[in-house]
Amino acid sequence: MTTLAGPVTLAGLRAPSRVLFGPHETNLGRDREFSERHVAYYARRAAGGAGVIVTETASVHPSDWPYERAPLASACGPSWKSIVDSCRPALVLAGLGHAGAQGSSAYSQSALWAPSRVPDVATRELPMEMEPGDIRAVVAGFREAALLAAESGLDGVEIDAGQYSLLRQFLSGLTNLRDDDYGRDRVRLLREVLEAVRGPARIVGLRLSCDELAPWAGITPEQGAAVVRELAGLVDYVVPVRGSGMSASATRPDLHTEPGFNLGLCRAVTGTRKVLQGSVVDPVQAARALDEGVADLVEMTRAQIADPDLVAKVRAGQAPRPCVLSNQKCRVRDVRNPIVSCVGEPRSGHETEDPVLEGADRPRDVLIAGGGPAGLEAARVLAMRGHRVELAEGSDRLGGMLRVAAKVGGRARLAALADWLEAEVRRLGVRISMGTAVREADIVATGSVPGPRSYQVSSGTVVDVVDLLSGHKLPAGPVVLADPAGDHVAVGVAELLAAQGEQVAIVSQDLVIGKQLSLTGDLADANARLRRAGVRLVKRSLLREVHAGHAVVEDAHTGARQEIECAVVIHCGHRLPRESAFGRERAGDCVAPRTVHEAILEGRRAALALCEESVLT
Template sequence: MGRSLSDRHRAYYQRRAEGGAGIVVTEVASVLENDWPYERAPLASECGPGWQSIAAACAPYGTLVLAGLGHTGMQGSSAYSQSVLWGPSRVADPVTRELPMAMGQPEIDQLMAGFREASAMAIASGMDGVELDAGPRSILRQFLSGLTNTRQDRYGTDRVALVREIISAVREEVGSDHVVSLRLSCDEEAPWAGLTPDLAAGFARDLSPLLDLLVVVRGGLYSSEGYRPDFHCPPNFNLDLCREIKAAVSIPVVVQGSVVDIADARAALGVAEFVEMTRAQIADPDVVVKAARGDRPRPCVLCNQTCLVRDPRNPVVTCVGNPSAGFETVDPDEREQISTPRAVLVVGGGPAGMEAARISAVAGHSVTLVESSSQFGGMIRTFARGDGRSRFTLLAQWLEDECRRSGVTMRTGAAVDAQDLSDARSRGELVVVATGSAARPPTYPVDDSVRWLDASEAFGKLTTVGPGPVALIDPLGGPIAVALAEALAAEGVSISIVTLDSIVGSRLGASGDLVGANTRIQQAGVTRVLASRVIEIASGAVCVEHVHTGEWSQLECEVVIDCSPRLPNETLKEAADIQVGDSVAPRTVLESIREGRFAGFTTRTSFNSAERAIS
């Protein structure tokens, strides 16, 4: 299996350069073949042609392109390399529990040679420089940290020694006319032995004479989620840390840390010379040029649902609001116009319907969008209650505003039936149905001793649900039950969550919020009823059965909220030319917007989802 940078990488980076990015750092490539942290991880020795094509593609836009280089050491994976992991000392990774071999001088020499040779290849391939990874999942950080480096030789008594020697070797290789940048974890959030801001400031001061650029990040062995947290952590969370490190060095510094809004970026420039906006540019490649001309970029909602590289499902990195990110060579360019416009009627103003209307209108169609309720946004607005989830309303509002800006005729409180759609089709209009979902009736007996709600209804009645006790039934293990529990707990409601899993919110591992979610609901006093399923609801109680022991127990409650997936609203299915979103099946935000986008492309080309699947 090849581990090279593909044409899709080239297209992705070129699109960001076109959108105004000043510096592009390519995906971190392993400097040695024994480091293979995830299936698609690039290998530096195979990246020459890819680096060359990326550098050439970004050059016309004046973008500086750096090759990311690293080695994940003990935090890597042996699943693909089928070889032992390396580490500074025999300390197991707390996630995989895999114990590495302690590197000797031969392995250290190989690592140094790997960085040197990879840097030379990057420069020979036309890159403007390199960025060395000493971040949360890197072997260089493992040598810097007392959590993982317990050596007694000079690489233990002087923990910065290896990083210093590698940077020196790289600098010797690339010369003074190419950039050498270091991505440095400056707080592992483990002060008993890990990197602290004080230690990192000292390391940065020591290393800065060898560097041109320093990227300040946080996270480490026990806090990898601190690197790119979701919306529960405020934007610009690294500003104080960056300010502290900046005071110790005289070279330019890059601030990183959920900087996704232009206003926050401008504020960060008061602390550092450069701002890293990775997720913002996944959400909208034109974030820089749009901000410069006064337009609103598509917002990043900091959900982490599809943009984490180390997702155990191993998908292509993309964005829930911009599903074409990562698919630039597959999807059509949404900016393309058509020569033969037509009338398009979109029924349903949720995320799928709004995206279908927007893409169709941008192409030049005459589009009408009708929504039966009083507002656009669908389930995005329903579930965006309180906490950081309110950022999802930014996406809903952006879709609505962009529809209006693109000339879509928009109507709320507009109920239509199958005859209306039949009449529209007879007039030559293309009909897109995105009518969303309906509540799923309970799959267990429920008597009238309790109040039964589905999750969407409960979100709309947060202040009237309590005071409880309330039982949340969560067969999905996703964010909905956790969000409801937190919102209701803030209202003073007594809550229990019943889940089939052995931990609440099991699906949150993919977004990095699994530990955080369980910590928050425990601190909020939420009772967790694990590995259990509902048998019936009767006499003011939920009867549950433990899935392993078969033991039955009861939870007294006044209200039951079922967080099961809803059912598709199929009332207009037969009258549709195209059907998308929850009206097809329960969909995530990503799936809804992606299907809406496909529908918009279908209105102007022969492109459809089947062609993309084949690609």
């Protein structure tokens, strides 16, 4: 781990570690500027040991307004300076880019700019073809942004030619159909941009899509490597990434994709220093890539959202809080405009408003009922503050619903967070009583029970999904999953059962199965996996009756009914709070069953509320 946590020099400037915190959407902005929330967010990672911080990609020209709070470089001078001042000794680079046809016209109310009139695969919007004057304006925008970044004290810039970028669109045969010099030489615009920023910027990095996963016309790994060799003299490092509009989930996949998926792509690139990117969240994997010469630095963005102190903990020989790669809170480019955060570290993105956890309170005895994620986090925080904590758990295992969720197909990584929370409370000396139910406690975090069902059951069999995942044996025959929630549960259980050879159908009122997975980027991939597994998708339908041997479903639009073969229904719906104990504070599912993020957040808040009582008394 010495190499990972040790210093590295870029263009004569020293970074305190080889860990890079990469550019990503945060929705922390104020108008189109970086805000004080950005400053605190980046400063927290710098304090935790990040060696290089690349700020959220700023648009270099007003024609680009890809999402509501996207930074505009020309407005970012003062806030860039504040970020630099707060992040030393880390090196700070400005992410610079233009989204082109992958942007949005909703805010600018103007046509999108693109190399050619090729509708975007995702939005289907037809862009305008850029004229020579438009191209010159973009190059000038990059130059002026680099100048402003240098004047603001930044150490350099990172140019975005990755998945969501105009520069990639010019490089690709999928989107560049021009017959002028910018079509005959697709690298020309990127070369001109790098030459334009090379003077003002001390460090020049390049984020480059080296594989669009569309070999019939897109950038291939061989072509990507050739581009790097051609431009190596203009950059100080390159971050090889994969993906394009044809493969939107490939650049930032969720936990179904193994970490380090760009190792091969990074190995193939030569000619300049390289940064390994691709769901790298394990310090051991990152250190191995450095030791084997695969890369010179490692981007660990989501890992540092999950634990800002990742590098500091590596130096101290401690285990950082794991990133489970669920994308549930850190993927924020959607219509809700959520603020970046993390299911396991709710303070991420909220550094300016949430209190720090460390402190020294007047010690008191605290009893917590429930050893799920809410109870574990409450116990961890209270023990960190010096209190004497007892955790009473009614079952024979800590982790609660988090461990159940880890049994859903494709979501095994969630167990790592449960393991870490358990290890932390044990390390901090929390007294744990297993198989113990209490009627009254200081903090109640006793979880949930099965919720209501909106269908009639006559002689058929219905099993709650939690019981199934806890070991309930199913009768032989076809399985129907009732999915009123539309999230990852029914999808993952269907994959799990199909892999075991079961005949499976999912019944959902939605037009697409797993509708909520659009928020994590897994919607298209999940439906493709279900189809490959042979799962029957009963869409736009409501489960109405369950009988021995069959179920009755009703078309949500027409009311027409049909019977489907069924030996057992697995209910994957919402749950209700468990009302089993009394206490001053309640947290997690016993308030309202939701996700692990809310459970940990409320467990932390309950603990801090008791800490405040301790101070006052």
